[in-house]
Amino acid sequence: MSIPIPVSGAGFQPYEVIVGRGLLASLGSRIAPLARGRAAVVTDETVAALHGPSALSALEAAGLRARLLTVPPGEGSKSFAELERVLDRLAAFGLDRTDLVIALGGGVVGDLAGLAAALYMRGIDFVQVPTTLLAQVDSSVGGKTAIDTPRGKNLVGAFHQPRLVVADIDLLSTLPERQVRSGWAEVLKHGLICDAAFFDWLAGEGAAGASGDPAALERAVVRSVQIKSAIVGEDEKEAGRRALLNLGHTFGHALEAELDFDETRLTHGEAVALGCVLAFRYSAAEGFCPTGDAERVVGAVAAAGLPTSLDQVGSFDADALLKRMAGDKKAEGGRLTLVLARGIGEAFVQKGVDRKTVGGFLRAEGAA
Numbered sequence: 001m002s003i004p005i006p007v008s009g010a011g012f013q014p015y016e017v018i019v020g021r022g023l024l025a026s027l028g029s030r031i032a033p034l035a036r037g038r039a040a041v042v043t044d045e046t047v048a049a050l051h052g053p054s055a056l057s058a059l060e061a062a063g064l065r066a067r068l069l070t071v072p073p074g075e076g077s078k079s080f081a082e083l084e085r086v087l088d089r090l091a092a093f094g095l096d097r098t099d100l101v102i103a104l105g106g107g108v109v110g111d112l113a114g115l116a117a118a119l120y121m122r123g124i125d126f127v128q129v130p131t132t133l134l135a136q137v138d139s140s141v142g143g144k145t146a147i148d149t150p151r152g153k154n155l156v157g158a159f160h161q162p163r164l165v166v167a168d169i170d171l172l173s174t175l176p177e178r179q180v181r182s183g184w185a186e187v188l189k190h191g192l193i194c195d196a197a198f199f200d201w202l203a204g205e206g207a208a209g210a211s212g213d214p215a216a217l218e219r220a221v222v223r224s225v226q227i228k229s230a231i232v233g234e235d236e237k238e239a240g241r242r243a244l245l246n247l248g249h250t251f252g253h254a255l256e257a258e259l260d261f262d263e264t265r266l267t268h269g270e271a272v273a274l275g276c277v278l279a280f281r282y283s284a285a286e287g288f289c290p291t292g293d294a295e296r297v298v299g300a301v302a303a304a305g306l307p308t309s310l311d312q313v314g315s316f317d318a319d320a321l322l323k324r325m326a327g328d329k330k331a332e333g334g335r336l337t338l339v340l341a342r343g344i345g346e347a348f349v350q351k352g353v354d355r356k357t358v359g360g361f362l363r364a365e366g367a368a
């Protein structure tokens with residue numbers, strides 16, 4: 001059985017996120033109505049070895065001429081160098097505007113291939129086939145595409161919505177445990193933003209999903225996509241409400257950048273988990289949110305095997321983190337914007353946050 005979740009908004013063509021099991025085999029027939037001839041499947045070397053042949057056969061069975069374009073696995077591929085290589089190979093394959101880019105992989109592949117699709121011939125269609133939990137619950141939906149630069153995370157990118165997202169839960173069976181837990185952080189984030197009942201389930205019975213239980217994972221993916229698609233539909237370009245999806249990211253992206261985007265030390269999901277803890281602890285310290293709610297967040301994050309304190313991750317300098325945070329895309333005129341909370345499921349956007357207060361908070365949390 002598959003569950004289609006519609007994504008629609010004022011500024012883009014509506015599309016569906018299809019969530020279910022065993023979907024890769026029917027990829028060709030689902031995609032065929034969108035492509036006339038060629039499909040360039042951008043993927044990473046790990047995913048290519050595991051799922052590339054099945055994806056290619058499914059596409060070829062539907063009459064598409066498909067080719068795998070691989071990049072090295074990992075955050076390092078969200079770079080100008082890999083973007084240039086992908087664009088060059090799209091041209092070498094002879095892709096035209098009636099053809100399709102397919103992103104088969106995690107958030108790294110989705111962000112990179114999506115940006116390549118946004119740029120190639122000034123924009124061609126693309127489809128997301130997310131293979132990590134993080135990509136199924138978050139990055140494949142909503143059209144944010146990007147690469148990093150040494151100065152910041154996702155600093156160069158475009159909004160380019162996919163035409164279709166096919167999230168096959170079965171693909172998660174090959175995912176390393178650390179990556180399942182990493183994706184769980186973005187699932188928890190969705191509950192923390194606006195759905196306290198969903199968070200209660202994630203922290204209770206649903207917690208089995210963080211260890212890979214397929215039924216819990218499917219429910220977590222469906223609810224996450226419903227939450228994300230509703231927010232994106234209201235505010236595609238992050239003029240307001242979409243910034244809520246950045247809960248935990250102002251702290252998290254700064255930590256990732258300070259660690260040179262080295263995911264062997266800190267994955268994006270781990271950074272978001274710790275960022276959510278910091279956002280709730282800051283909200284409690286500033287009197288916005290009950291301390292008990294911040295403690296529940298720490299408990300759920302720890303139970304999923306994700307970091308809850310700075311010292312578990314590395315040594316950080318508060319001023320260096322503040323400088324990174326001031327370069328965040330939500331910052332305005334050098335003043336910080338943070339996503340804070342009045343409680344679990346009640347996130348809000350706070351502009352003009354005082355840097356000194358945040359600096360004092362980071363020092364109290366263990367930064368030098």
Ligand SMILES: NC(=O)c1ccc[n+]([C@@H]2O[C@H](COP(=O)([O-])OP(=O)(O)OC[C@H]3O[C@@H](n4cnc5c(N)ncnc54)[C@H](O)[C@@H]3O)[C@@H](O)[C@H]2O)c1
Pocket residue numbers: 044045046047050073074075078105106107108109111131132133134135138139140141142143144145154171172173174175176179182183267268269
């Ligand atoms: N665009 C958005 O809205 C958005 C949202 C959240 C995160 N992101 C971005 O996503 C990226 C993180 O994505 P990620 O966590 O998926 O990391 P990732 O894409 O690096 O994948 C993690 C690892 O899992 C491997 N892998 C992928 N699928 C697999 C499978 N089915 N079986 C075995 N191994 C598999 C990959 O090769 C890689 O080594 C970050 O760059 C982050 O900024 C973007």
Ligand SMILES: O=C(O)C(=O)C[C@@H](O)[C@H](O)[C@H](O)COP(=O)(O)O
Pocket residue numbers: 138142144153154186238242243245246249329
């Ligand atoms: O879709 C969104 O909007 C998000 O913020 C989702 C985040 O989980 C994701 O990491 C996103 O790429 C962050 O965007 P950025 O604008 O802060 O780079």
Ligand SMILES: [Zn+2]
Pocket residue numbers: 138186249268272
């Ligand atoms: Zn994220």
